[in-house]
Amino acid sequence: MNADSGKTGAYDRRKRRVALVIAAAGLLAIFGPMIAGALGLAADYDLMFYFASLAAFVWAFAAAVRMRRNPPGDDD
Known part of the structure; x- marks a missing residue:
């Protein structure tokens, strides 16, 4: 096993985490107000x-x- 594979694995986990956060935020922005409306919550919850x-x-x-500033293999 290569010494850089641990760094690359951590880097890949961070990329996946960022991708999941972006997807979840998009879904929250789309479906959050619809859920709040279906539950009869105030418009303040849409803003939240x-x-x-x-x-x-x-x-x-x-x-x-x-x-982007600190890619794997960058030994600074």
């Missing part, structure tokens, strides 16, 4: 779902930038 998805998108963007 949008802010939660926005926070997830910001986190995913920051994580992707960090991964």
Whole structure:
């Protein structure tokens, strides 16, 4: 087993985590208000779902930038 394979495995896990967060945030932005409406919740909950998805998108963007700046094999 190569010494870099541990770094690459961690890098791949981070990529998958970012992809899952982006997918979940998109689904939350689409279906959150529909679920809130179906449950008869106030419009404030729609806004809460949008802010939660926005926070997830910001986190995913920051994580992707960090991964782009520090790829595996970069020994800085």
